[in-house]
Amino acid sequence: MLRFDPTVLALPFFESHHRDLALNVSDWLAGPAGSDIDAITRDADPKVVGRKLTRLLGQADWLRFVVPRAGDSGQPKLDVRSMCLLREAFASYHDLLDFSFSIQGLGCAAAGLYGDVARFNQFLAASASGEMLGSFAISEPEVGSNLAAAALEARLVDGRYVLNGVKTWVSYGNIADVHCVLVRTGEGPGAMGLSLLLVPADTPGLTIAQDIALIAPRAFATLNFSNCEVAADQLVGVPGMGFKYALQILDIYRVTVAAAAIGFCRKALRVAGQWAKSRRIGDEFLFDMQMTKSKLADMAVYLDATSLLVARAAWELDTRQGKDISQRDLSRHISIAKLFGTDGAQQVVDDAVQIMGAYGVVKDAEVENLYRQIRLLRIYEGTSEIQRLIIANNLNFKS
Numbered sequence: 001m002l003r004f005d006p007t008v009l010a011l012p013f014f015e016s017h018h019r020d021l022a023l024n025v026s027d028w029l030a031g032p033a034g035s036d037i038d039a040i041t042r043d044a045d046p047k048v049v050g051r052k053l054t055r056l057l058g059q060a061d062w063l064r065f066v067v068p069r070a071g072d073s074g075q076p077k078l079d080v081r082s083m084c085l086l087r088e089a090f091a092s093y094h095d096l097l098d099f100s101f102s103i104q105g106l107g108c109a110a111a112g113l114y115g116d117v118a119r120f121n122q123f124l125a126a127s128a129s130g131e132m133l134g135s136f137a138i139s140e141p142e143v144g145s146n147l148a149a150a151a152l153e154a155r156l157v158d159g160r161y162v163l164n165g166v167k168t169w170v171s172y173g174n175i176a177d178v179h180c181v182l183v184r185t186g187e188g189p190g191a192m193g194l195s196l197l198l199v200p201a202d203t204p205g206l207t208i209a210q211d212i213a214l215i216a217p218r219a220f221a222t223l224n225f226s227n228c229e230v231a232a233d234q235l236v237g238v239p240g241m242g243f244k245y246a247l248q249i250l251d252i253y254r255v256t257v258a259a260a261a262i263g264f265c266r267k268a269l270r271v272a273g274q275w276a277k278s279r280r281i282g283d284e285f286l287f288d289m290q291m292t293k294s295k296l297a298d299m300a301v302y303l304d305a306t307s308l309l310v311a312r313a314a315w316e317l318d319t320r321q322g323k324d325i326s327q328r329d330l331s332r333h334i335s336i337a338k339l340f341g342t343d344g345a346q347q348v349v350d351d352a353v354q355i356m357g358a359y360g361v362v363k364d365a366e367v368e369n370l371y372r373q374i375r376l377l378r379i380y381e382g383t384s385e386i387q388r389l390i391i392a393n394n395l396n397f398k399s
């Protein structure tokens with residue numbers, strides 16, 4: 001079963017290797033791997049599930065798509081269209097499969113894109129195989145949307161950084177082997193004084209302060225750094241550039257979040273549509289009622305619109321960034337995809353629950369799971385409000 005809309009894949013935004021990838025990942029999910037994922041996700045502990053799914057993704061070689069590789073210019077890059085296709089497929093199968101894929105990518109993106117390749121080669125190889133897990137630790141108790149205010153201090157003392165402070169809401173923070181941490185190194189004020197540092201999880205002075213339970217379970221933690229010493233060569237790229245690096249990584253991942261939303265919604269439409277076709281209300285099937293058709297039609301419109309917005313933004317990131325598109329246009333397109341894709345997904349899943357009536361709110365019914373899972377997407381990688389600010393700030397009123 002192809003887990004994509006072939007008419008979208010046929011568009012010139014995609015190349016033949018993307019179409020092959022779409023077929024391959026669909027086949028993979030339909031084969032024995034599907035049963036492995038089903039077995040793994042029956043475990044109630046999200047930490048165990050997270051570790052096993054990441055390993056499975058590594059063994060199947062899917063994680064190489066989130067580890068940056070040298071592009072035509074020799075500079076490391078990611079193929080955002082491939083990442084989007086994979087997230088769409090994984091999300092349509094199980095949200096933790098998608099989550100494991102994306103968190104592993106976030107954990108190693110900075111090292112691969114901006115770090116010293118020789119220095120971080122081993123970490124990147126182990127990330128691609130799923131043997132090592134990463135996390136991207138940027139939020140703090142007082143710092144979420146306002147990332148430039150990150151306060152976790154990293155003081156350079158005798159060639160080592162000494163870290164003091166707290167990171168929170170860290171996905172896979174309690175199972176990662178290495179954390180990519182946004183720290184204040186103080187090269188300049190505000191955003192100009194931040195850097196990214198790779199911190200092995202077993203570094204003395206770093207403790208998991210707290211596991212956090214969410215409405216859609218996943219491994220999630222607060223990290224406490226107390227006189228935690230890290231070698232200076234663990235710093236990624238140029239000191240003081242951490243904020244810029246983090247925003248560039250978030251730009252890429254924002255588009256992929258919208259792609260994941262498509263995967264969730266494809267599942268919602270399939271489940272609700274099949275239900276409507278088989279559920280009798282009096283003499284009719286639910287599907288035959290106009291208000292049901294109206295909901296299903298809106299879902300289909302959402303899927304097409306989001307697919308096109310994601311394809312545009314991903315294609316621009318892959319082929320036009322730094323060449324023939326302004327950063328303002330690109331940022332606006334990325335945020336439009338994220339905002340429309342994740343806000344719209346909420347309505348799609350809500351409609352699917354409504355079509356199923358009481359059966360839709362039974363604990364662990366497919367759409368009940370989706371209802372809880374989809375809510376998270378409007379918050380991480382920049383909230384919907386932040387996307388609106390970016391869109392408005394990058395509008396062009398001249399044309």
Ligand SMILES: Cc1cc2nc3c(=O)[nH]c(=O)nc-3n(C[C@H](O)[C@H](O)[C@H](O)COP(=O)(O)OP(=O)(O)OC[C@H]3O[C@@H](n4cnc5c(N)ncnc54)[C@H](O)[C@@H]3O)c2cc1C
Binds near residue numbers: 137171
């Ligand atoms: C599922 C999930 C996974 C996550 N994974 C990670 C992770 O791996 N690593 C990590 O570091 N963090 C992670 N986070 C944290 C996430 O990045 C933050 O929750 C997010 O940036 C928002 O920050 P906040 O929660 O502190 O909300 P706040 O920044 O306090 O915002 C609260 C509300 O105010 C609104 N708001 C903020 N500023 C403005 C403004 N200027 N104008 C209008 N409204 C505004 C926001 O949109 C929001 O609705 C994750 C969160 C979730 C839910």
